[in-house]
Amino acid sequence: MKIKNQAVVLDNLDWKILQILQENAKQTYTEIGQLLGVAHSTIYDHIHKMEEHGVIKKYTAVVDLEKIGIKHVTAIMTVFTNPQESEKVAKRLSESKEVLEVSASLSENLSIIAKVVAENQNRLHLFIAQSVAPLPGVLRIRTSIITRKYKDERFSIEKWKMESKH
Amino acid sequence: MVANSSISRVLRKVPRENAFYFFTSIGNYTGENAASLEEFVRKIKEVDAKSLGFHLYRGDFEKWVAETLEDEELAEKIRSLKSLSPSGNSLRNQLYLIVSKQYEKLKGEFCS
Numbered sequence: 001m002k003i004k005n006q007a008v009v010l011d012n013l014d015w016k017i018l019q020i021l022q023e024n025a026k027q028t029y030t031e032i033g034q035l036l037g038v039a040h041s042t043i044y045d046h047i048h049k050m051e052e053h054g055v056i057k058k059y060t061a062v063v064d065l066e067k068i069g070i071k072h073v074t075a076i077m078t079v080f081t082n083p084q085e086s087e088k089v090a091k092r093l094s095e096s097k098e099v100l101e102v103s104a105s106l107s108e109n110l111s112i113i114a115k116v117v118a119e120n121q122n123r124l125h126l127f128i129a130q131s132v133a134p135l136p137g138v139l140r141i142r143t144s145i146i147t148r149k150y151k152d153e154r155f156s157i158e159k160w161k162m163e164s165k166h
Numbered sequence: 167m168v169a170n171s172s173i174s175r176v177l178r179k180v181p182r183e184n185a186f187y188f189f190t191s192i193g194n195y196t197g198e199n200a201a202s203l204e205e206f207v208r209k210i211k212e213v214d215a216k217s218l219g220f221h222l223y224r225g226d227f228e229k230w231v232a233e234t235l236e237d238e239e240l241a242e243k244i245r246s247l248k249s250l251s252p253s254g255n256s257l258r259n260q261l262y263l264i265v266s267k268q269y270e271k272l273k274g275e276f277c278s
């Protein structure tokens with residue numbers, strides 16, 4: 001990995017390590033080294049550099065909430081905002097523990113799209129009514145409650161690298 | 167006769183975080199809100215009838231009127247409207263009648 005004009009440039013080994021970690025982040029330096037045919041100390045150096053420069057943000061566990069009996073409601077909330085207040089609304093939403101993701105969109109006027117999670121529909125409504133609607137600059141809100149998930153994948157480096165070659 | 171201080175409390179404008187926000191269903195905010203009884207009366211005439219039905223049957227109106235505006239008498243009147251199961255424009259008209267009547271009554275008592 002190199003830093004070129006303040007941008008991070010990954011080498012071939014970095015890309016391969018990231019692909020392996022995306023599949024299973026619990027693999028040891030030795031295991032990754034064996035898979036790629038390099039010393040574990042080399043793997044350590046590459047991973048450490050990528051962590052240091054924020055390429056690898058964190059390692060986390062994907063928990064199946066249903067399996068441990070945690071009932072919850074997930075919704076996609078589109079918040080239409082006054083353009084001058086949009087940034088502030090996005091920041092305030094980002095601070096809420098009920099909000100998992102916040103993005104800006106230009107598709108229809110200026111809007112903030114957020115993924116929200118709550119214990120049940122009533123809690124979800126209370127959060128939106130008491131903590132989102134009163135925010136200065138909020139014009140209206142559209143919320144879709146997710147009833148069934150057909151696919152839930154993270155961005156895959158492997159697929160992206162394959163497609164960018166063609 | 168209710169004390170002037172109690173009436174002025176019911177008629178006051180509340181901070182935006184305590185205003186009433188009109189939704190048409192769970193999480194769907196219309197962009198309309200009311201920060202006082204006077205505004206509430208006006209908005210009943212303006213908002214989508216679907217929103218009035220959504221809030222009436224969830225008990226949101228009576229809760230806001232009792233807890234934020236602190237008018238238990240009006241809250242009770244709104245509560246009793248639910249038992250008549252009105253909908254659409256009939257709901258709008260009946261709710262408007264109840265709330266506007268109370269607003270005019272309080273305003274009259276406050277001025278006298």
